[in-house]
Amino acid sequence: xxxxxxxxxxxxxxxxxxxxxxxxxxxxxxxxxxxxxxxxxxxxxxxxxxxxxxxxxxxxxxxxxxxxxxxxxxxxxxxxxxxxxxxxxxxxxxxxxxxxxxxxxxxxxxxxxxxxxxxxxxxxxxxxxxxxxxxxxxxxxxxxxxxxxxxxxxxxxxxxxxxxxxxxxxxxxxxxxxxxxxxxxxxxxxxxx
Numbered sequence: 530x531x532x533x534x535x536x537x538x539x540x541x542x543x544x545x546x547x548x549x550x551x552x553x554x555x556x557x558x559x560x561x562x563x564x565x566x567x568x569x570x571x572x573x574x575x576x577x578x579x580x581x582x583x584x585x586x587x588x589x590x591x592x593x594x595x596x597x598x599x600x601x602x603x604x605x606x607x608x609x610x611x612x613x614x615x616x617x618x619x620x621x622x623x624x625x626x627x628x629x630x631x632x633x634x635x636x637x638x639x640x641x642x643x644x645x646x647x648x649x650x651x652x653x654x655x656x657x658x659x660x661x662x663x664x665x666x667x668x669x670x671x672x673x674x675x676x677x678x679x680x681x682x683x684x685x686x687x688x689x690x691x692x693x694x695x696x697x698x699x700x701x702x703x704x705x706x707x708x709x710x711x712x713x714x715x716x717x718x719x720x721x722x
Contacts, residue, residue: 538605538608539605541559542556542607544556546601553594560605560608560609560612563609564590565583567613567681567682567683568590568616570680570681571681581620586616589619590612590615593615593618593619594611594612594615603692606678609683610677610678610692613677613683614677614682617677621655621656621659624656625656658711660718661714661718662676664714665714668710672706672707673707675689675693675700675707676704676711679704
């Protein structure tokens with residue numbers, strides 16, 4: 530993202546935090562391409578006939594942003610991390626509803642990249658991934674936050690380090706550890722009868 534656009538988004542976030550009523554609409558308009566990219570990351574491994582599309586996911590995230598009680602994001606990275614978490618929650622809600630409707634039918638899958646690029650990444654059920662992330666958050670909330678920022682929000686190592694106020698090497702280390710833990714947890718889940 531060009532620096533001027535990032536600065537504009539940060540300025541709009543501050544305007545919204547200050548209570549300017551039209552700032553949210555201008556913010557979403559300016560941030561839409563990045564929000565669309567985040568939504569596309571969620572749908573990379575989805576089946577082509579998935580009934581929920583990127584645009585619908587963004588619009589639902591917008592509705593939840595409007596209703597969000599916390600609006601004190603520091604900058605664009607915090608905003609996009611929050612938006613990514615909202616999108617994840619929407620997809621989890623959608624998968625749970627679909628599962629309930631089908632009484633155990635197929636749920637959407639996401640592909641989680643693993644630490645060893647030579648091995649194929651498993652397809653994972655979004656509900657299993659959400660459960661694994663909740664377990665990781667209980668064990669190590671910092672690693673869980675790194676996963677949200679790197680995987681779901683698509684932030685670079687440098688941007689995630691800035692949001693978390695740590696060094697890039699810390700983010701790299703925790704990212705590898707978190708991916709390894711999640712992959713093992715998901716493989717254990719897939720082996721259960």
